[in-house]
Every structure is written in C-alpha cells, then in structure tokens.
Amino acid sequence: MPGPAPDERMRPEGRRNSQGIRVDPEAEVTHEPRQAVLSALVKHRPGVLAEISGLFSRRQFNIESLTVGPTVDEDTARMTILIEEPEPGIDQAKKQLQKLVPVISVTELEPEAVRRELALIKVGGEKPDDVNAVAEMYGGQAVDAATDSVTVEVTGSKPKIDAAVEAFKQFDVQEVVRTGAAALERGADTLEKHD
C-alpha cells in the first residue's frame, strides 16, 4: 500500500489525558477520588435491588455502602448509595443509575446532608454497667442483655460508629452489624422527579 509509514507522518501535539479529557498540557488535570452520597427514588418492586447493585458491580464503581427501604409512598423505595470515585466516575454512576427503568430520580446529596448509620454491637456480659456507660457516651443504649452478653445499639455518622466500635473492643466484641448510611438533604428540599 502506498503512503508514508507511521514514523514519517505528521502528528499533532495532543491535549488529552489518559481519560480522554482535553486538558491544558501545562497543568494536566487528574481527578482524585472523593466520596459521594447518591440518593435514588426507585419503583418498589421485586428485583430492583439486584438490578441496581448489578449495575454498580458490572460497571466497576467502587461502592462503600448501599441501603434501601420503603418510603411513605408504598410504590416507591429509597436508596442511599455511598461511592468513592473520581469526579467523572461519580457523574457516570449518576447517569447510569438514572438510565435504569425502575429508577424515578437520582440526586447527589450535599456533603452537609443528614447521614446516619445504625450499628448493633454484641459484647461480653461480664461488665454490664461499664458497657452501658460507654454506650451512653455515644448516645446509644443496651437493647438486649443476657448473662454472658450485652447488645448495644448506636446510631450516628460513620466516624462516630467507627469510634464506638473501637471503644467497645475493651469488652470483647463478639459480633457487629452495621447498616451503611441512610441520608436526607437538610432543609425543605425533597427528591422529586424532575428536580
């Protein structure tokens, strides 16, 4: 075939980074991952959780937690999804989520949104009074007590729960269950369609 070989051809300078983003070559932009809280209203019907979690897994989004529960409308459920991604990944996750047919609307919540997580922590029952004292320090309470175990409920932000779990380690933690975050926007804003 005629024509110059590859090394004889004219080439432009190029102004794209490895993500295909056009950049100023002097100051190449790299996107550091950040945490984002996505809140999604979805149709409350069988299989919807599998559809959404499947989307996150097959598109390789780094998911931190996912919680789901009904809303006041019995046909609608609400999901809170924490992801840690660079900016384009967060944008892509929102759009892909919005594309799913059972998804009514998707919003990324502001960092100051109300975020709460629930943990149940089962510890040894030797020092129930001490356990109770620690629980109170974290605004929690004992919800079950037996001769050899106490189960404590703590609600709050992720760092607070992390700290609580750490504090309970002195009592021989036997089991922990955590829900992952549920979150709502502060103020009067709600997640309606076409917002």
Added chain:
Amino acid sequence: MSERASVPKEDQTETEQDDDREPITTGAQSVIRALENAGTDYVFGVQGGAIMPVYDALYDSDITHVTMAHEQGASHAADAYGVVTGDPGVCFATSGPGATNLVTGIADASMDSDPMIALTGQVPTDFVGNDAFQETDTVGITQPITKESYFAGDSDTVGDNVSEAFALAASGRQGPTLVDLPKDVTQGETDREPMAPTTPDTYDVPEEADDTDVQEAVEALADAERPVILAGGGVIKADASPALREFATEYEIPVITTMPGIGSFPEDHELSLEWAGMHGTGYANLAITNTDCMLAIGTRFDDRLTGGVDSFAPDAEIIHVDIDPAEISKNIYADYPLIGDAKMVLRQLYDAMPRAPDADEWRERCQDWKSEYPMTYEMPDDEPLKPQYIVETFSEVTDDDTIVCTGVGQHQMWASQFWEFTEPRTWVSSHGLGTMGYGAPAAIGAKLAAPDQEVVCFDGDGSFLMTVQELIVAVREQLDITYVVLNNEAVGMVRQWQDGFYEGRRMASEYPWIPQFDKLAEAFGARGFRLEDEADVEDTIQAAREYDGPAVIDAIIDPAENVFPMVPSGGDNGLFALEESHLEML
C-alpha cells in the same frame, strides 16, 4: 433515496380498531394481541415446553412465525430485522436452554442499540426458584444486557408487559427488552385487552437539545479550521441520514462514519472519508487525529473506534450529540454536550449555524490523504484469490440498496472496506459484541424485513460454521440470499493477531478440517458454488445472484491475506499500519 430500507408498514391505527378479532381468553392470547397491536409481522423462534401456550395462541394470528434452527439464530434474525426496518424484531424461545441460547443475540443487540424484543417461556410460577426442569433465572441473566427484563407474574397484565417492552425497545436509545412468561400465566384466564404500546412513566426520552448549548456548539464549529463530522450508528437509528447529508453538504464539512454508522453518509460523496477505527481508512484516521473540532453524532466512542483515548482527536474540541446522557463524557470528554434526538439536533444545528467554517485548505488536505493512502490491495497474477476483489466486484454489480450482512472477522472488515455503501440500513453487522456466527441468521432477518432488496452475506469459514445450520431456514422459506464464504481455513483475524503480536504462534486458529461449503449448501437444499480463480469471480457471483433461492459461494481465498490498514489495540489512530512490517514500529 429511501431512508428506510423496509417495505412500508401498515397503518397501526387500523389494527387497533379492528373489532372483528376474537375476544381474549388467556394470557397467551393477550401476549399475541400486544404484538399485533404493535404492528408485528414476523416472529423468529423455536418451540418448546414452557412457551407452548404462546405458540398455541400464535396459531390463530396473522403474524408469521419463522422457525429457526437454533435460538441464537432467532435472536440474530430478530436483531437484523430491527436494524433494517427500525422497528423491534421479535424472537421467541422456551425456558432454560431456549432462553440461554438467546442470550448472545440479546447481548449483541444491546451493544449495538438495536431494537429487539425477546419473549421467553418460563416454568410455572409455583415452580420458579425450585430448579425445575428447564428453569433458569432468565430475568437475572438478561438484566445487564437489556434495557429492561420483565417477569410477567399475572395473566391480566402480561399483555401490558409485552406492550411496554415493545415500546421501550423502540424508543429513545433503542435496544433489546425481554419478557419472561411463566407457563401458568400464559395459560391463565383473562379477558383483558393489552394496553397500547407505551413506555414506562419513569422513562424520559430527550428530544431537542438546549438552544443555548446548540448556539455555543455551532460557534465552535463555525470557527474551526479543521472540522469533521463523525457519524455513528445513532444517525441511522434516528433516521437522521438525510439531515446529516443536508448539514454536511451545506456547510462543507468532511464526514467520517463509525463502523455501525456505515451507510449514514454516501461513501461516494466527495466529503466522505468513509469509516474510522482499527481497520478504517487511513484518511479517516488521519482526519480524526488532526481535526480541531469534531461534531460527533450518535456514537459511544467505542475503543475499536478511538484506539487509545489520549491520542484520539488530541487537538479537537468535541461536540457530542447523543440521545443517551450517559454516553456524554463516558469515554471521551465532551466540550459541548448536546442531548437529544440526532435528527432534531441536526435540524437545530443547521438553523443555528452562523456560517460555514473556513476550511478550504483542510478539505484539500483530506483529499490529499485520500490519494496518498487509498484503500487498495495487491493482486499479482499468480497469487490465489484476493477477498477484496470478490467484495469489490460484487459491490459493482449490485444496486445501491443492496443489504450486506456479515459475520465477524477478517471478512467483515473486507466487506466494510471494499463495498461502497450509500444508503442507511444496508449494512447489517455485529459491531460492539463482535459475534462470530451473526451473518447467516442475520441475512434471514434482513431478507424478510426487505423482501424487495437484494441481500448478500459475507461470512468467514470460522464464523459461518458457528450458525451454518440456519441455512435450512433460508431454504425452507425460499429466501433469495447470496452467501459468500471468504474461506481461508482459519479464524483469520485471530491468526493475523497471532502473527502480528504473538510471534506467529498460531494456537487454535487454523481450521484445516472445514467442510466444503458448496457441498454442505447442497446438502441443505441450497445452491452451492466453489470459487477458486480470479477469472471466475464475476460469473460465479452472477450465477449465484441469478439463482432464485439461497446460494452459497465457497470462495477459496489467499490464506496469507491480512486486513490493513490497522491501528493496534489501544494505539494511535494516526499511526495506522499499512502492512505487517509497520506493526513493529508501533
């Protein structure tokens, strides 16, 4: 020039108002009624236990059922039917293996955004989850490869599910949908008429792009010195080819297509640079590399098109028109995103464009590249038959509206490179999924979709063998299709990569034990031809075309022939190799 290659469809309202039809008594009947209401003429499928009630209801319908040899064939035929007509092709399969056999075709349709609806039988609802005979979780399996998969749980609403799935497949960014039909639901009693085809209320289809965004985009385009239009499959899907032609010729902007976009712009037009990507033309790839402003319409910037993203159109500002917001900045950052229907946005752009870009010099340079890197091949006298020559010869003797189907492999690339496409919906191929075996059943779907148009299928020996059993369908239905097997006794594309990138270690890529396809064709009841000499090419093609029914030309081609130009995977489009030795430089 016909925008849509199919025969015109009957007026839909007529069917809906047809009150002479028998009242519905079962879920299965409402399934069929929903298909009738949506205007279905053909269904491709294979019978089986769990889907039997639906087939029984089909017995009384005017919808024509085409029994395929394998469910994979049904899904590819339905896909091709959808590509050619623009309306969803329909395929049926039973539960379990029937449904799983459809999966390849569904995934193929999903990757290429082809409108298609699959209806699968399922074990009765009481048995679901018990690992019953021929049970699989069809909804679970297909969810990632459909726009939506429905589990129909109720005889009263099963028709609504089918109507919605049909509408969803056809609207917005098109794609496959599936409805899983438990046997007790289709057998169950109901007198409900299915609703009219309507998309779900959560599904929004954008139409026109934002006017301010359009204004900003046209200003960037008008200011460009080296503008190009990149037209993807979405242009064809949106029936936007005439709008594209109008826009490009009015503002004199060179047009490159993607491979699925082949046919969206006439390749014989002087502004056409044909198609870009891994095996696209040198001039298209050079134009992409050197453009300063690209208007990309209906393309998802697949890696076979872009090569490495950092070297893709490195100097260009990108205006990206797409109906799917999720495609914006997914692979290539869009400086000017325009979300909307390609046809409508092209009209907006046309009206808003302040002036044609001042690009005489650029157009000249593109023409120079055309003469510098022409699509050619060597054909010495004593060499074996060249595949490119066969494609080129065939292209010259047929009409513009001839539909070309292919399998996947080297033959697919030669067909796309050396056939001259001028009309939309005449190129039917498997792009995103790259499904070997797509060609033979796709040609059946295409021929039934457009019975008045000539249909030719280029296949490779490896690809053809994967679905060769579908020949029996072409014979039974007396379909006038010409199959050309470009036979190099190998999975040629794999062998080419092994030679180029694996030191010629041809592990499992050579097929010296293939059958004689002309004799195989005769065994199926088709007409077989064997082609070995250059001198016989034209006569053999004519003889096969003249035969009224499926004909198979077993063309024994030069096994040393490889596909060039080539951009290595993840490479730089501007640095395409023109021959084997160039690969070492890259």
